[in-house]
Amino acid sequence: MALNRSFTLNDGRVIPAIGLGTFLSKPDEVTKSVEIAANVGYKHFDLATCYQNEHEVGIALSNLKKANPNFKREDLWLTGKTWNSFHRQEHITKGLDQTLKDLGTDYLDLYLVHWPVHFKPEPSPDGKNAVNLNPLSTDPANPDVAEIALDTELSCTEVWKSMIQLRETGKVKSIGVSNFPVRILKTIIAETGVVPAVNQVEAHPLLLQDDLVEYCKEQNIHISAYAPLGNNLQGELRIIDHDVVKKLAAELGKTPAQVLIAYGVKRGYSVLPKSVTESRIRSNFEDFELPDDAYNQLVELGRKQPLTVASQGIPCHSAEFPVRHLGYLPWCLTPSDRSTCLKPRHYEGLSDELPIECRS
Secondary structure (H helix, E strand, C coil), X not given: CCCCCEEECCCCCEEECEEEECCCCCHHHHHHHHHHHHHHCCCEEEXXXXXXXXXXXXXXXXXXXXXXXXXXXXXXXXXXXXXXHHCCHHHHHHHHHHHHHHHCCCCEEEEEECCCCCECCCCCCCCCCCCCCCCEEEECCEEEEEEECECCCCCHHXXXXXXXXXXXXXXXXXXXEECCCHHHHHHHXXXXXXXXXXXXXXXXXXXXXXXXXXXXXXXXXXXEEEXXXXXXXXXXXXXXXXXXXXXXXXXXXCCHHHHHHHHHHHCCCEEECECCCHHHHHHHCCCCCCCHHHHHHHHHHHHHCCCCEEECCEECCCCHHHHHHHCCHHHHCCHHHHHHHCCHHHHCCCCCCCCCCCCC
């Protein structure tokens, strides 16, 4: 049986089941990979301001249009994401306009709030963006260590209201969120009455996130899965390299990646594998439905060996990488956990509700 190639969102629009992820794709590689994927048959491309390669994706789209007179923008599904430092209303619009300009299109099919946390909107040092993507603050007593400067005056509901207004302009067709836990989803829905069409989170057999999946199902929020093959940001074994996955792939005559992509689609996700290698781009898109017994083995693996996560929707990265470079960990720890990992100064001015509860 062929893979289910699309899902219908709560706003009636249809999202392709398999998309090409572009996170960590270098600008000089992403143009070629997008062109290859489009020619293979991909319609869905997952993008973001902070990936800093949207201009190169736009070049690929332009090349495809020139090479194929039958190429139509409406045949594609382009997902974009507003970055954390663009959350104030005036910046969220500027960020979207820059994305549209870089891509050479006048609308996005889906626009997401990338993370439920807000960075201070400081001027961009190089002028390439409306604001600095990752504004830093330093402690005079320890100037060698810089942390992300957070905007503590903004709420996720305010950001979501700005997204609702963007949809009304026609520049985005569907709106959603990314990395949002249940608690914050409940808040923005209760305070606006508007349910996100999508919640994009890291999802694979070792990161089942049953509570989040169940809540999204109840609210008819579609889950889009990034890093469906796992990630190595923590230096740990990826799910794609797990013996159980390799064994199933060998038994089924498929690649481990194909098994994991089929798992995600069977679970009801749109899946976003990333690759810049032509052979993998092609094989990741092949039709394949995972048998029930293989699917159940992967779910059981996740039950027995789950990854530790800081919250539903937030990968629990190591203390060193996110704090020193991206500032992730301070968002997802509760007050009781903060003192065990980081110095108190990391949390000066932070509300205890900012913005995500710790969960393991």
